[in-house]
Amino acid sequence: MRKKNVIGVKNLKLYQKNPEKVRFTSRVKSVREKEDCDLVTLEESWFYPEGGGQPHDEGTINGKKVLDVFVEEGEMYHKLSAYSGLTLHMPVDCVIEEKVRWDYSVQHTAQHVLTAVLSDQHGVNTVSFHMGAVHATIDTDRSVTWETLKEVEGKVNDLIREDLKVLAYYRDAYSLKDLPLRKAVSVEEDIRIIQIGQLDYCGCGGTHVESLKDLRLFKVIQVENYKGGSRIYYKAGDRAFRHLDEEEEILSLLKEELEVNLDALPFHVRRLKEEKEEYKKTAEVFSRRLAEEMVKGYQEDVVVLALEEEDDFLKTLGAEMMKKNKIGVFYREDGRVFVFTGKRTSAKLLLSGLKEEFRFRGGGGDTMVQGFIELAEERKPFVSKLYDRLLSLEL
Ligand SMILES: [Zn+2]
Known part of the structure; x- marks a missing residue:
């Protein structure tokens, strides 16, 4: 039956006629x-x-x-x-390249099955399909949850176990009526139909495997929101097995690194995250105390200092300065500059014109400005100019 139809088709694409010919x-x-x-x-x-x-x-x-x-x-x-x-x-x-053809045929056939299960069991339609050397994806018209996709994955694997046959044959438009096509076709004659058991009938010109057992394994890898629907990443056949191998390898590394068993891994990671949060809070408290002590030590109301500290600490220090109604300019070797004026004067106004005179990138508001002086040779002149301006202010 299949052979008879094939012979009758004109201008046949040869890869369709002899898919085994490599x-x-x-x-x-x-x-x-x-x-x-x-x-x-x-x-x-x-x-x-x-x-x-x-x-x-x-x-x-x-x-x-x-x-x-x-x-x-x-x-x-x-x-x-x-x-x-x-x-x-x-x-x-x-x-x-036989391996590449086979891989694409596997991913493509898996797409037919995935699309059929999503549509028949969940009313979700496939809008488009993309395949590359690494990723195979479909985009859907509605969003699909990860839980639904795991259900769909199970169903696709059941169908693989049932080993439905994949048939390819040709029809003309007038003889299509008895076929429950998933999507209307646009051509009139030599319409290539791909039929998978009683599950799926599609007009399709791609390459496919001959029966679902060739898919071996189907895995949904990832889902993301895309244009009001979902983009679903999946892998079938060798790709799916390779994916599992990679995940296993990553898990082994994690187990070794954290010195825990697989089942304890999620709790261990959660505990690490909690501990990190606690350490962060403690570090913040100490930073604030250190900043307080430093500010107490400054005799002057206006302080201009080179300090090789991280941004976060310089900001904490600046906040303490402002609390004590002091003005602080802190700069680093790498060109980073922080200017804290609080309510004493406007930081923005203080720096007005300097952006043009020096290559100063940055911004801020009335109480604080932060930025970066690009050229190393401009850093010292910039700071002394700022210092002069501060001295000339009647604070
Ligand atoms: Zn197809």
């Missing part, structure tokens, strides 16, 4: 030499051209790497690096 010979039909590449057409090609969310096949033509395969105005172009050496009518040996 080595073939052909002749060069045309070569278009461009600045940085050669675009080659062949008398016959079993390469899969990019389309429908699925990337193009990888492989070689006479040993030269095929960089892209695409269809334009009814011709299939194979992109190779410039000076490919291919000439008109030249016989060529072509190799399609």
Whole structure:
């Protein structure tokens, strides 16, 4: 039945007719030499051209790497690096990278099943599908929770265990009525139908595996909000197993690093976070006390000092200065400057004009300004100018 239909189809894409064909010979039909590449057409090609969310096949033509395969105005172009050496009518040996084709076929077939389960059991429709060397994603019209996706994942794995068959056959528009197509098709004839058991009927031109057992394992990896719906990341087959291996490796490292068992890991990490918060609070208390003591030690009302301390501490110190109604200018070797004036005078006004005179990047308000002097040679003149201005103020 399947074979009879295939023979009747005109202009058939060869990768659809013989998906198992990954080595073939052909002749060069045309070569278009461009600045940085050669675009080659062949008398016959079993390469899969990019389309429908699925990337193009990888492989070689006479040993030269095929960089892209695409269809334009009814011709299939194979992109190779410039000076490919291919000439008109030249016989060529072509190799399609079998592993890559298989991987894409696995991810693509998994997408059909994922889309079908989401739609049939949760009323969520797939809007688009993207696949690359690392990620395969679908975008949905409604947002889906992680819990729902774990349920869906279980159902997809059940269907893999049931080993539904994946059929490919051709229909014309008038003979489509008996098929429960998931989505209307836009072409009139030679419509390629992909049927997965009784689960899914789709018009599709991509490559697929022949039965669901080839998917082996399905994992939803991640979900994020996307355009009012969700973007769902998934992996099937070897990708899914590799993902589990990677996670296992990361967990082993964590277990070793933290010296705890797997089941104790979440509690241990939570405790670490809590401890960190406590240490942070304690550190803040000590910083404030240190700042208080330092401010007590300053005899003058206006203090201009080079201090090699972190931003947070300089801010704490500044806050203490302002509390005691003192003015503080603190600067560091790296060009960082803090000016605390509190209510004594306007920090913004104090610095007015200096931004233009020196390369000072920063900002603030009336009580405090912070910034950065880019050029090392401008740092000292900037600070002395600021000091002069402070002295001339009648505070
Ligand atoms: Zn498909």
